[in-house]
Amino acid sequence: MSGLKDKKKQRKEFEEIALVHIDSLYRTALYMTKDEQEAEDLTQETYLKAYRFFANFEPRTNCKAWLFKILQNNHLNRCRNKSKVSFLEEFNEINPYCFQLIQEEESNPEKNFFKNLSSKHIRRAIEDLPEEWRLTVILADIEDYSYKEIAEVTKFPIGTVMSKLHRGRNLLRKKLLKYVKEEKLIKE
Amino acid sequence: MDHLEATKHIYTFLDDELSQKKGLALKKHIDSCSDCQQRIATENKLRSVLKENLLKQKTPFYVKEEIKNEMEKIDRESVIREKYRIPSQLRPIFVSMLGGLIFLGVISGIFFYKWQEATRESTIFPRLAAKHIVFASQENLVDISSSDMEELVTWFKGKVDFPFSVPFYSEELDLLGGRLSELHQKGAVHLFYQWGDCQFSFFTFECATKNFPGAHRKEYNGKEYYIAKYNDQFIILWMSNGLGYALVCDDEEELFEIASQIL
Structure with missing residues (x-):
């Protein structure tokens, strides 16, 4: 059946262009949902939606950014159905230069921040970021997205992206410091 | 660029998103400021540790398999739909026929109602x-x-x-x-x-x-x-x-x- 042959060809093309980004999407889904099962569902939902609308994808554009946009939309739809993520006031009162604290911590050989920093701390800190900041941090620091690309995915203006990224990064660092210190205290 | 101003732009500088003019000014300051150099080194190290750790997370193998299976299913269903889809050149005829049938149905309904009214006996x-x-x-x-x-x-x-x-x-x-x-x-x-x-x-x-x-x-x-x-x-x-x-x-x-x- 020629129809099925064409579909097979299209599927192969989709796998080569889109499915290669599955780890990035799953990772982001995991940090966004904080739940492995939900992340799997969100990833699958994103890919199937993308596949259904693959004909609308312009070949010379950024496929990964297109997939992230679908992921973000799906995630927002899911969030709307659940309770909205709360945005606490404390996040607006972050010391903007907190990486100086890390520097101080690191410069002290007894404390040795990086030695004590584990995957568990990083994942916990990422997941504890407010929703909108989390996505910008993931896209910038893990996926190496430019501000323009992040703006396209999140639909925020570049200025807002910069602000969210700056605050998100500071909060992430603050949390990393806190978790490392907490663990050290427990060990001691 | 003074030190305080420079520290404000370190993230943007490392993201390579500063304007050329500001970037040059900041670079000039960094070259002569050991504190900023240290900050950048720490930030770079942190970024690399973060990335290294977070990139470890891979998709479970079955997720990819499930997506592939679902895609195949979507294709099969779409082929069946296309097979039974009315060709576009026949669509106006089909729509006209459907419209005609609906019209006939309505007219028949009116006639049936009138006939029923006429044959219904008064009590x-x-x-x-x-x-x-x-x-x-x-x-x-x-x-x-x-x-x-x-x-x-x-x-x-x-x-x-x-x-x-x-x-x-x-x-x-x-x-x-x-x-x-x-x-x-x-x-x-x-x-x-x-x-x-x-x-x-x-x-x-x-x-x-x-x-x-x-x-x-x-x-x-x-x-x-x-x-x-x-x-x-x-x-x-x-x-x-x-x-x-x-x-x-x-x-x-x-x-x-x-x-x-x-x-």
């Missing part, structure tokens, strides 16, 4: 016939036994909701009396006559409709009337001033003779 004629049969077959059924027109009118006064008068009187007819009857849950006047061996019923009742399905509509002397036959009883019904009048008898000829005198 008034069987009731009139039944009331006459009861009168003709039983004795002592009259509420008031009198042949005096005035007395009858007085007796019915207040018992029915309309001004009642005996519409016809002939010496050849024997007025036997009257009975308070009920038609369509309203009071009606039922008068009994005898003409030779033939018994007649004459009804006066409130009637709003002029629609009497199942009856034949006729005109006589510019008046319209309706004829029907139920249970071997012949009925002639006419309307005047919001009231219905009906004559009922089992003899068609005699009924028409009397009716011709009234109508």
Whole structure:
């Protein structure tokens, strides 16, 4: 059946262009949902939606950014159905230069921040970021997205992206410091 | 660029998103500032540790397999849909046919409704016939036994909701009396006559409709009337001033003779 042959060809093309980004999407889904099962569902939902609308994808554009946009939309739809993520006031009162604290911590050989920093701390800190900041941090620091690309995915203006990224990064660092210190205290 | 200003732009500088002018100014400051150099080194190290750790997270193998299976399923379903899809050049014809069918359906529906309306029988004629049969077959059924027109009118006064008068009187007819009857849950006047061996019923009742399905509509002397036959009883019904009048008898000829005198 020629129809099925064409579909097979299209599927192969989709796998080569889109499915290669599955780890990035799953990772982001995991940090966004904080739940492995939900992340799997969100990833699958994103890919199937993308596949259904693959004909609308312009070949010379950024496929990964297109997939992230679908992921973000799906995630927002899911969030709307659940309770909205709360945005606490404390996040607006972050010391903007907190990486100086890390520097101080690191410069002290007894404390040795990086030695004590584990995957568990990083994942916990990422997941504890407010929703909108989390996505910008993931896209910038893990996926190496430019501000323009992040703006396209999140639909925020570049200025807002910069602000969210700056605050998100500071909060992430603050949390990393806190978790490392907490663990050290427990060990001691 | 001073030190405080420089520290504000370190993230943007490392993201390679600073304007060329600002970037150069910052770089110039960094080259001569050991504190900023240290900050950048720490930030770079942190970024690399973060990335290294977070990139470790891989998609479980079955997720990819499930997506592939679902994609294949979508394709199979879409091929089936396309197979049974009407070709675009035939679509206008299909739409016209569908429209035609809907139009035919609506027209048929209207005709069916009209036909049903036309063939639906009025409930008034069987009731009139039944009331006459009861009168003709039983004795002592009259509420008031009198042949005096005035007395009858007085007796019915207040018992029915309309001004009642005996519409016809002939010496050849024997007025036997009257009975308070009920038609369509309203009071009606039922008068009994005898003409030779033939018994007649004459009804006066409130009637709003002029629609009497199942009856034949006729005109006589510019008046319209309706004829029907139920249970071997012949009925002639006419309307005047919001009231219905009906004559009922089992003899068609005699009924028409009397009716011709009234109508």
